[in-house]
Amino acid sequence: MSGRGPRAAWIAGLLTTSVAAGVLTGTQAHAVVGDEAKDGAYRFTAKLDLGGGKRSCTGTLVESQWVLTAASCFADNPEQGFRITGGAPKTKTTVTVGRTDLSTQTGTTVDAVELVPRGDRDLVMVKLAKPVAGITPATLAMSAPRQGEELRVTGYGRTKDEWAPERLHTAAFGVGAVSGPTFDLAGKSADASLCKGDIGGPAFREADGKAELVGVNSASWQGGCWGTDQAETRKGASSTRVDDISGWVQETLARTLLPRADWGNAVHLASGYFTGGGVTADSKRRMDLFVVWKDGSASLFQGAEHNDPAFPFSAEYKLEGAGSYWKDARAVTGGKFTESGSEGLTVRWASGKLSTYTHVDEKGFHDEKTLAERGSWWEHARLITAGRYTANALRDDLLVLWDNGSTSLYSDTGANGIKKETQLTNADDGWKNAVQIAAGEFTGKKTADLLIRWNDGQTQIFPGVDTAGYHGRIQLTAEKSHWTNASQLAVGSFTKSNGRLNDILVRWNTTDLSYYPGADANGLHGEVQLVG
Structure with missing residues (x-):
């Protein structure tokens, strides 16, 4: 992370430049600058649409009736923080799960009916109106991210040359510094970056064909993303840990x-x-x-x-x-x-x-x-x-x-x-x-x-x-x-x-x-x- 100035200033920059990453006009949907995911891959990744296209985020199915994403996705003004009020979403929110290609009819689209924010970090559990069938949820990691560890990230946000991509994108990222409830991410390839619409998406380990959710993405410099100032070349990102709050997640989803x-x-x-x-x-x-x-x-x-x-x-x-x-x-x-x-x-x-x-x-x-x-x-x-x-x-x-x-x-x-x-x-x-x-x-x-x-x-x-x-x-x-x-x-x-x-x-x-x-x-x- 050298060459970026004081860490506190860098984090502030991350929040102000990308927490509102899903705020758009019109009906555009927005993804990780990386490779297109193969059909049927990472089906636990969810696309959240707030207000009929006014805002878009990414999430993770962690149980058939619950999605985990960033609380800032639902904040009135994400630049002022991620704390939100629990209960029904303020605006109509639909969640699509299991649809690698958004132009198809695979997977399931269902309304979100309740928000359960964590409070002390940028996380919220989103309850769906009904369970999603036929899609295996991601499991929560039981161990903390390790510096130098490779994780995979998926998202429905913009890419370097698409404002509204139709497919889920994915890229490999390496774990940087781990500090309290957050950790840094850096792309393993030159183009890898998190863009608008990727907020709330999963950072996960892959082992034996299973996904183990390590973090929920919350901020990025967005270097190389469509619509970003060309002078911005930084591509680092920040993710919120989930391994140490598995009890809260279990207690929340167990209600249904x-x-x-x-x-x-x-x-x-x-x-x-x-x-x-x-x-x-x-x-x-x-x-x-x-x-x-x-x-x-x-x-x-x-x-x-x-x-x-x-x-x-x-x-x-x-x-x-x-x-x-x-x-x-x-x-x-x-x-x-x-x-x-x-x-x-x-x-x-x-x-x-x-x-x-x-x-x-x-x-x-x-x-x-x-x-x-x-x-x-x-x-x-x-x-x-x-x-x-x-x-x-x-x-x-x-x-x-x-x-x-x-x-x-x-x-x-x-x-x-x-x-x-x-x-x-x-x-x-x-x-x-x-x-x-x-x-x-x-x-x-x-x-x-x-x-x-x-x-x-x-x-x-x-x-x-x-x-x-x-x-x-x-x-x-x-x-x-x-x-x-x-x-x-x-x-x-x-x-x-x-x-x-x-x-x-x-x-x-x-x-x-x-x-x-x-x-x-x-x-x-x-x-x-x-x-x-």
Whole structure:
């Protein structure tokens, strides 16, 4: 950055010369001086149009109903700062996502209905009137930009020879000085520059075909851009960091995440640390939730890292569509089934087949192992749950309730098959009244507890279940309680407290969704309403 004079003066120059970069007359749209993006590339890049062409900016789809961009895009006078008032946009704003070529009809155009500004930096979350389907959002970086690191930038602004380009443009930039919430950018090629209309656009890492959003572009000298004074040769730019405010982003977008789903159609719930590359219970983030829907589709809700108890999840990943093989799932549980530390799912299918996916994440299901073939006695397994019922801390055990009312414990169960069965109870009509079961850690015993919801509304904890059987029971809810309306439940760590598996998430038959944080031997301690 040498030769530019005092840094404070340079930053002021950036703001006054380009924060109003999207302010235009007429209906012109405006892009990064660089190469035209290939058809279908960087579809998470969004074009924002304010006031029917009076102002244009670029943004990034970070969740199917939210775009992240620069707050100064919406400021009355961007030269006076980026602080804006949250709520509905003052002028009609439309957002186009997934359209590399603006002259085509690909992608989606939708109205913006709410602004949630960050306040302490040039960032705003833009809520869309409806979710955008079929476009993978960019993920937020978890590490800060590094000086000398190469990032890619995309934008719909002007180029060196186009006032209103029809295509998304892209160029590589190198990271310069990193100072607090901002960092400098310099083009890797002679022509690379950010121009009017590129404000709010993404600066991102590319790895394994995925985009990791590092910053949101906020200012540029605009050297080489159409309409800039030819005497201006400086092409440096400034971007606002997002890696250190991921919690705020997650908390904002999570507000619309769960209410979008029709929870009355959820037929199976399973918790686990599925995403994050084998995250263990001492992680700072909350557990994920796997859901199978009535139409055969399957979703994975990623656990959030922020502290707001009302929003335990930060993203939904659609793993399978309607009509998939998941319509044949009859019992599902999450757990550790290998010694790698990753977590997966064990499933009892309608055919009697029992299988384990040793790992599940946002990309799908990995390494399926068949534990029992079609037509096996496992077609009589009515309810299953995985938990640490023996001293083996590396793999979970499987507790099974059969349709004749008997229960069994399978220890040392995993990708290599079922090793050992211990019958805990014989056929018992009383156990046929169990509606849901789940493993948890409510009492601090050496082995996992078993949570059972009975069909009369009672909910009980069986503490410290092991190969010797059951050792008493603890009453959580009484007979004929409102828990008769609990259609599905999952036990996990949804509060980002201590990783202990003692939060009970319930899907009610009214389509509401809630959870009870920190349940223990003393009972339930409040309810957090998520949907309803």
